[in-house]
Amino acid sequence: MPTQEAKVAPTPAGFSPEYVKDGSNALNALLADVFALYIKTKNFHWHMEGPHFRDYHLLLDEQSDQIFAMSDDVAERVRKIGGTTIRSIGHIAKLQTIADDDKQHVNSKEMLSELLDDNRSLLEVMREAHTIADDAKDVATASLLENWLDETERRTWFLFETLK
Structure with missing residues (x-):
């Protein structure tokens, strides 16, 4: 009796190779920007000064924690769909669209x-x-992106309101 070979999906979740490529590219670009925004938010948190120091310092600490919390989920989602994710700070630098801020004082x-x-x-x-x-x-x-969009819209709202 001949043995039947098991059908193996092309990716862990059964997505097409085209989607694995496009989805991974989109999520890796997001991940690079998440890391860039996390570092910038922490930088500003560390260097905040002025009359609203405490409020802004705490706001940016909360926001940076929220941003960093996304990073592992984004990377793991890339792996779940069958792709590979960023591997280094240099790779982040190639993909990020959010600019660094290295100014001495802001x-x-x-x-x-x-x-x-x-x-x-x-x-x-x-x-x-x-x-x-x-x-x-x-x-x-x-679904994950919808939650992150909501969190990001909330951060945006808070920042918008502080600038009035």
Whole structure:
């Protein structure tokens, strides 16, 4: 009696190779920007000064924790769909669209304004990744992105309100 070979899906979750490539690219771009925004938010948290120091310092600490918390989930999602993820700071630097801020001094309003713009940019990266996931019927990735979008919109709102 001949043995039957088991059918093996091309990826762990059965996604097409095209989606693995496109989805991984979108999520890795997001991951690079998450790391860039995390470092910038921490940088500004560490260097905050002025009359609203305590409030802004605590706000940015909370926001950086939330941003960092996304990183492992993004990377693991890339692996779950069958891709590989970023491997180094150099790889992050190649993919990030959020610019670093190495200035010696940035005043508090400039910090908050820059973070507002960066969170808005992150929203766009997430929305693009969501479209790619939706097109591939990758409900799990789309669902994660929806939660991260909501968190990012909340960060954006808080930053927006501090600048009034």
